[in-house]
Amino acid sequence: MSVLLTATACGSAGANAASVDPRNVGPASGDITWYAINFGPEGFPEQLIAAFEKAHPEISVDFQPAPNNTDTMRATLTTEITGGSSSIDVYNADLVWPAQFGDAQLAMPLDEHLPDDFWDRYPDERADLTEYQGEHLAAPLYVDSGFLYYREDLLEKHDLPVPGTWQELAETAKFLQDENEVDYGYVGQWANYEGLTVNWTELSAAAGGRSVAPDNDEAAIDSPENRRVLDFMRRLMDEGIVPSASTSFQEQQSLQTFVEGEAAFHRNWSHGWGMANDPLASQVVEKVGVMPLPGFDGGEEVGPSAAGGWNLMVNPHSKAIGASLVFIDWMTGPDAQRMMAENSVLPASEEVLNDRALQRENPVLEVAADLDLVARPAKTPRYPQISHGIYTNINGSLAGSATSASALRSAADDIQRALEDRAL
Amino acid sequence: MSGGTVRRATPRESGRSALDRKFARLGWGFATPALVVVLAVTLFPIAFSVAMSLSHVTVSANGFQLSGMTTDHYSLLLGSDRWRHAVVFTVLYTIGTVIAELVLGTLIALVLEQLSGGRGWMMALLLLPWAMITVVSAQLWAYMYNGVYGVLTALSEWLTGTPFQFLGTPTPAVLSMAAADIWKTTPFVAIIVLAGLMMLPSDVVEAARVDGASAWTAFWKVRLPLLRPALVIAVLFRILQAFGIFDLPFVLTGGGPGDATESLALLGWHVMFTNLDFGPGAAVAASTAALVLVGCLIFLRAFTARVGDEETQT
Numbered sequence: 001m002s003v004l005l006t007a008t009a010c011g012s013a014g015a016n017a018a019s020v021d022p023r024n025v026g027p028a029s030g031d032i033t034w035y036a037i038n039f040g041p042e043g044f045p046e047q048l049i050a051a052f053e054k055a056h057p058e059i060s061v062d063f064q065p066a067p068n069n070t071d072t073m074r075a076t077l078t079t080e081i082t083g084g085s086s087s088i089d090v091y092n093a094d095l096v097w098p099a100q101f102g103d104a105q106l107a108m109p110l111d112e113h114l115p116d117d118f119w120d121r122y123p124d125e126r127a128d129l130t131e132y133q134g135e136h137l138a139a140p141l142y143v144d145s146g147f148l149y150y151r152e153d154l155l156e157k158h159d160l161p162v163p164g165t166w167q168e169l170a171e172t173a174k175f176l177q178d179e180n181e182v183d184y185g186y187v188g189q190w191a192n193y194e195g196l197t198v199n200w201t202e203l204s205a206a207a208g209g210r211s212v213a214p215d216n217d218e219a220a221i222d223s224p225e226n227r228r229v230l231d232f233m234r235r236l237m238d239e240g241i242v243p244s245a246s247t248s249f250q251e252q253q254s255l256q257t258f259v260e261g262e263a264a265f266h267r268n269w270s271h272g273w274g275m276a277n278d279p280l281a282s283q284v285v286e287k288v289g290v291m292p293l294p295g296f297d298g299g300e301e302v303g304p305s306a307a308g309g310w311n312l313m314v315n316p317h318s319k320a321i322g323a324s325l326v327f328i329d330w331m332t333g334p335d336a337q338r339m340m341a342e343n344s345v346l347p348a349s350e351e352v353l354n355d356r357a358l359q360r361e362n363p364v365l366e367v368a369a370d371l372d373l374v375a376r377p378a379k380t381p382r383y384p385q386i387s388h389g390i391y392t393n394i395n396g397s398l399a400g401s402a403t404s405a406s407a408l409r410s411a412a413d414d415i416q417r418a419l420e421d422r423a424l
Numbered sequence: 425m426s427g428g429t430v431r432r433a434t435p436r437e438s439g440r441s442a443l444d445r446k447f448a449r450l451g452w453g454f455a456t457p458a459l460v461v462v463l464a465v466t467l468f469p470i471a472f473s474v475a476m477s478l479s480h481v482t483v484s485a486n487g488f489q490l491s492g493m494t495t496d497h498y499s500l501l502l503g504s505d506r507w508r509h510a511v512v513f514t515v516l517y518t519i520g521t522v523i524a525e526l527v528l529g530t531l532i533a534l535v536l537e538q539l540s541g542g543r544g545w546m547m548a549l550l551l552l553p554w555a556m557i558t559v560v561s562a563q564l565w566a567y568m569y570n571g572v573y574g575v576l577t578a579l580s581e582w583l584t585g586t587p588f589q590f591l592g593t594p595t596p597a598v599l600s601m602a603a604a605d606i607w608k609t610t611p612f613v614a615i616i617v618l619a620g621l622m623m624l625p626s627d628v629v630e631a632a633r634v635d636g637a638s639a640w641t642a643f644w645k646v647r648l649p650l651l652r653p654a655l656v657i658a659v660l661f662r663i664l665q666a667f668g669i670f671d672l673p674f675v676l677t678g679g680g681p682g683d684a685t686e687s688l689a690l691l692g693w694h695v696m697f698t699n700l701d702f703g704p705g706a707a708v709a710a711s712t713a714a715l716v717l718v719g720c721l722i723f724l725r726a727f728t729a730r731v732g733d734e735e736t737q738t
Contacts, residue, residue, distance in 0.1 A: 074698065075696075191680065392680065395681050396681055424504040
């Protein structure tokens, strides 16, 4: 373990090294299994492993790809870990999991085994998101945020400015549709799933709304600000600025629509940049600009982006905790984080994210470094029910089955039940 | 089964020789390992899940801990709009798809029966959708229904001028899902009904013809009643499968829009594996099993009552 701790970029390991008992965590060598959804370009996790094994020949890592769906992956992990399996040592965990996994003891608390200054490598708010009941349960691996991608070529052609607010975006989009430049003005992720909670959280925050009160004890979704946001979303659909198919759009469908040149504006995570500029997949290569999400009339100039991303967690049954900690230390350290930045994966490390040279190569990195972030209300183990209360009601309303007012009332009711542990 | 049928003497009644008993013992001996396995893989999970639905469940890295009896999980279900909605959806969906499959499957079987050559090929082709894994066929339908590049959406745009949203609004989403289900499982009904048709004694139908019955009367009055056993098997299997529908809503709609297509199985999965609430999740599973059992019993009862009517008429 002392190898690990002196190897950390921030140093000052000596004092803390004493609190680590190698008898508890096992030797910092051997074989470990890393379970993760593929991320970055094709074969990227394997490249990271190769670099790690070069730096730490005493440890070998077996990459086990997870199904490409967060919910399915959580189901598999829950089954494995509650069943007492130690076949997975380290796994990638969604940003919104720490409270739930901490509550169900599916992840090992890390503070006992990592030095206090380990968390200095992250921006404070990012490290906070991994805490549950005063303990860090996860180490941020990479981050993600919502970005607005837009057709730079079309704006230039018609001499239009980039929109500062959602209302301006709607006007610009409508104009480009009327000029027959694009079929649709805007595409996001409005299907009946977690992604809609993300889109909703961003729009709502831009208008000054929120879904849960700050101390996580009361629903706050039924507010005039949110009414305005939902009415606005419904209007975008009614006017055809957003395709009516949006109520079944997840990341892939919306991105597809944008890269085929059918939409003027598009909200997506950072991988939208790489895909939009991939000549094999995209009709809009080098025609795309990226910027933070817009604000809302009367609100802030720039709208906040939802915080997303993945952490590393340790299976409490792991027989190779020592080696797993070395792996976590390296993966969140400068070498691996730089590799991520060079491969269009947003690094969680503050130092690498703010590296000017890297930012010049990848404009998304530069936008990401200055984003105003908004977190989903995930600091409670009841988050899945809260999110369900948000996305089903908003999606139902967008699909035309409820008015904005009654959708928000019913969402408030669902969220309140979730907070009081009375929700299915 | 009132009266009518001829009872045949069973081997037990005709007396059993020592050799018979020896074979019977041997039979039990061979069957026991299989029985143990069946009990272990079916009865144990069912019993455990019922126990889980009735206890306080703590999920932790050490597995499930059950403690104390409680009916909280069931009161949670009964007080939940989400559960009630899933029940209504699942029941109506089952009734709707099973009726459609029964009618279509029977029609297809009647057509196949008339074919003189190529029936084998036709059957093989027909069975393709059924043989395909549901997640795969669901994925296929998801592409066809896709609101932007789906072939069916494009077709609807070509026909009407506006692209129709198959999965974007509640009622069309339910019907589109049902269509995918009917496409996939009608062949199963058709094959079973066809097998039933092949087993019908040809002399009965010929006798009806000789007596001057039209083809329609002969089918409706003679062949259909005789087909009942095959139809019952097909319907029972379909009720059981349709009631547990999971893959289609999981892939096509995720239960949406809103909660329009959230089946009981999907709800149970979400409660267990998204919310990590295993007690209430087990209660959803147990309620599903209870409802499907009641559904099958009602169906069988209705069916045997009608058989009775038929027999008293003749």
